[in-house]
Amino acid sequence: MARKQSNRRKNKQYEAAKKNLGKPFFESKEIAIYQGDTLELSSKLPANAIDALITDPPYCSGAAGCAVMADPSKKYCQSGKTLGRPSFGGDFRDQRSFKYWCSLWISQAFNACKDSAYCLVFIDWRQLATMIDAIQAGGFCYKGLISWDKGGSARAPHKGYFRHQCEFIPWGTKGIVPRLTDRGPFAGSYSIGVKQTDKHHMTGKPTPLMQKLVQCVPSGGLAFDPFCGSGTTLVASVLEGRYAIGFEASEQYCEIAARRIEAAQRGELLKFQKQ
C-alpha cells in the first residue's frame, strides 16, 4: 500500500492545536487521539487552528421514543451479532436535543477552524435536514450535499421499500469556499461498498471514502474528527499525508484506532477480525 509523505518537520499548526488538550491517549508522528467528551475537549482548542472538520457523529436516528433504536448494538446489528465490534454511547437523543447538541460541538469546531475551513458531517436520510440546520447554527455556510452510495447490499426493511442505500455528507465552509489551484473540484458523490475487513466500528466508514474526503485538507494540513470511533478519518489522513486530531469517548475505540494508525504508518491496512 503506497503512503503519501507529509512534511515531517515540526508542524506549528498541529502543535498549537494540541497545546491545551493535555496528554493524548495515543500519538504517533502526525496523528493524535484524545479520549473524552468532545464538548469538554473541543473547548480547549485554540482559534484558527484547523483546516477541516470531518466527522461522523452518532446519528441518534429514530432514537426518540424507541429504546431499541437508541441501543447501537441492536440498531446496527439487527441479527444480534456484533462480530466483536464494541457498542458505543451518545446515540440516544431525540431530534430536538440532537440539533441543539450538534450546534454546540459544531460551533466549538467552527471557532477552532481557520477562515475558509471545510466542515463535512456524515448523516442519514432521517436526520439530514436537522444536521443541515445544525451546521448553519454552528456558524458554517452550508454549500452542498455529498452522497455516499453504499451499494445494493444496504438494508431495506421489507420489499416495499426503496433501499436506504445512501448516507449523506452535508458540507460547508467557514466563510467563502477557497479557490484551490492544487486540487479539486472534488466529486459530489461516491459509490464505495463497505468491506467487512475494513470495518472496525459498528458504523465504520470505508477507508477509501475517507481518503477522498480528506483531499479538502491541504497536503500537510490539519484535519479534526471529534467523533473518531475506530479512527478511519485518522487512518485516511496518514495515507494522504495530512495531520489529524481525533476525539473519542470510548477507550476500546481509542485503542482500536491507535492500532489502525500504527499499521497505516507501517504501510499496512489493519484487517478487522471477527470474534
Ligand SMILES: C[S@@+](CC[C@H](N)C(=O)[O-])C[C@H]1O[C@@H](n2cnc3c(N)ncnc32)[C@H](O)[C@@H]1O
Ligand atoms: C458513528 S461513530 C464514528 C465511527 C467512525 N467514523 C469510524 O469509521 O470508526 C461515533 C463515535 O462517537 C463516539 N462518541 C459518542 N459521543 C461522544 C462524545 N460526547 N464525545 C466523544 N466521542 C463520542 C462514539 O463512542 C462513537 O465511537
